[in-house]
Amino acid sequence: MVSRRDFLQGGAVLGALGAIGAPLNVAAGTTDMAPPPDLFDAQLLDIDFWVKPRTLSVVRPQSGERAKVLYWKDGEVIDSAYQELCHILRDVNGRETAPIDPKLFEVLWGTQAFIARYGMNQPLEILSGYRTEASNKRLVEEGVPAARKSLHMVGKAADIRIASLNEEVLGGLIRSFRQGGVGYYYRSGPKGGWIHADTGLNRTWKG
Numbered sequence: 001m002v003s004r005r006d007f008l009q010g011g012a013v014l015g016a017l018g019a020i021g022a023p024l025n026v027a028a029g030t031t032d033m034a035p036p037p038d039l040f041d042a043q044l045l046d047i048d049f050w051v052k053p054r055t056l057s058v059v060r061p062q063s064g065e066r067a068k069v070l071y072w073k074d075g076e077v078i079d080s081a082y083q084e085l086c087h088i089l090r091d092v093n094g095r096e097t098a099p100i101d102p103k104l105f106e107v108l109w110g111t112q113a114f115i116a117r118y119g120m121n122q123p124l125e126i127l128s129g130y131r132t133e134a135s136n137k138r139l140v141e142e143g144v145p146a147a148r149k150s151l152h153m154v155g156k157a158a159d160i161r162i163a164s165l166n167e168e169v170l171g172g173l174i175r176s177f178r179q180g181g182v183g184y185y186y187r188s189g190p191k192g193g194w195i196h197a198d199t200g201l202n203r204t205w206k207g
């Protein structure tokens with residue numbers, strides 16, 4: 001599903017990381033551990049990064065699920081693993097699974113693999129993945145930040161968090177992939193906020 005050409009382009013895109021991420025103040029944030037200041041150093045990225053097998057390590061705090069899934073190898077998405085990831089990103093409330101845009105998994109994996117180079121191996125917390133129309137509508141009615149025409153409803157968005165990475169850094173990293181929208185949801189409290197990542201149009205907002 002993800003062609004060789006796609007991921008090669010992805011490499012080129014990620015190569016631009018330094019230019020995009022540099023202005024961010026990585027030390028500012030709500031969490032106790034600041035990543036190293038050279039987190040966005042483009043020099044550290046090369047083609048090797050993109051050709052290695054891809055394993056995504058995720059947790060779903062809502063359901064308590066946790067999985068480490070090798071989903072891409074030798075230029076191909078592994079179908080059974082893709083299905084498993086779609087299941088993890090399902091609508092937990094609505095109890096419905098839907099196909100997730102493979103490009104979204106690339107963004108999530110790229111994020112995780114990139115920070116792993118700095119010894120940060122914490123799983124990606126999926127706060128929300130696919131949402132049924134009914135679930136999304138309920139969130140809107142409850143006043144939870146959710147767009148009426150949310151890309152969550154078409155399997156193209158995820159709300160995520162990574163322990164010890166503040167919103168600024170996580171959002172900046174995802175933004176540098178230029179694969180879609182990035183929403184920053186800053187919240188105080190021990191867990192902090194979250195980042196909305198989608199594969200729609202490139203845009204940024206704060207919610």
Ligand SMILES: [Zn+2]
Binds near residue numbers: 159
């Ligand atoms: Zn979202």
